[in-house]
Amino acid sequence: MGSNLSFPEVEIPPDRTYIVTGGNSGIGYYTAKEIARMGGHVIIACRNMSKAETAIQQMQEEYEKEFKEKQAKLQETERTEPKKLNVEKMELDLASFEKTMKFIEEFKARNCPLHCLICNAGILVKSKEMTEDGYEMSLQANYLSHLLIILHFLPILQKSGDDCRIVQTSSLSYRFGKLDMNNINYExxxxxxxxxxxxxxxxxxxxxxxxxxxxxxxxxxxxxxPGFVKTQMTQTNTFGRVFSAFTRNGYAGATTTIKAAIDPSYKGETGVYFSNCKIEPTTSYPKNVERQDELMTYSFQVLDKYLPHDIKQYIDM
Known part of the structure; x- marks a missing residue:
């Protein structure tokens, strides 16, 4: 894993809730498993409920196997029994605003605190595909729907304690991106x-x-x-194969996400970019205020009918 790819072992209170989108595979799977192992209450938000249930069972089995291997090295009087990981599933389809709203409303109906929202799910499409809402698939699933969740859950996060976090799984590939308002939906x-x-x-x-x-x-x-991680997504396209020599496994890829989500030393750190388990500067491109305003004006127009009615109470617009 490398000495620079690590996160602190902390004891997470069982009432501290984490949502991990796409938590049934890849980076999200290991993120959810490790946070639950440390005691946190984890909700994996996924499109396929059958795969989500299988993932939860696998997390428990892997945890118990790893736990017993560690216990075998202890004296018999020091050994304990493995716990049941507090992981559950919720259905979320980021390719649909209505289905994303269904997830949002179902979580709100729980009246449950939320301490960390990890926007991890992502897709890389082979060809242009439009969603039922009329937006290019990666634009909506990777960005717009996650933004919608963030905007709805901000008030819940603000009421849940003094160390609540939003962590977005981005990529170094942002450096190859460009905001072209004339082609933002790939017209x-x-x-x-x-x-x-x-x-x-x-x-x-x-x-x-x-x-x-x-x-x-x-x-x-x-x-x-998270680094270039070997996942089903990255191995089925040219982009992933180009960087195949540099790929990490899912666990190594999850370490930076986990560190950003749970490391007490990063309490209060905001507007920062993590790479290799440490804060690194981004390029100046996304820092441009006019560019930020252009993108967010467009985003709010797209999401207008789904936005919280009281959004101006907690965001300056």
């Missing part, structure tokens, strides 16, 4: 790599905008580059 041209890179760029741009405009600064917003 003129489309490229697999550019669409993915753009969606990751938009996440970082929105992070900087939210840092400036959210009224209550108690909730931190960060972005994470």
């Amino acid at each position: 003129q041209s489309f490229g697999t790599t550019s669409a993915y890179s753009n969606s990751k760029l938009y996440q970082i741009i929105s992070m900087y905008w939210l840092t400036r405009h959210v009224k209550d600064k108690s909730v931190t917003t960060t972005s994470v580059h």
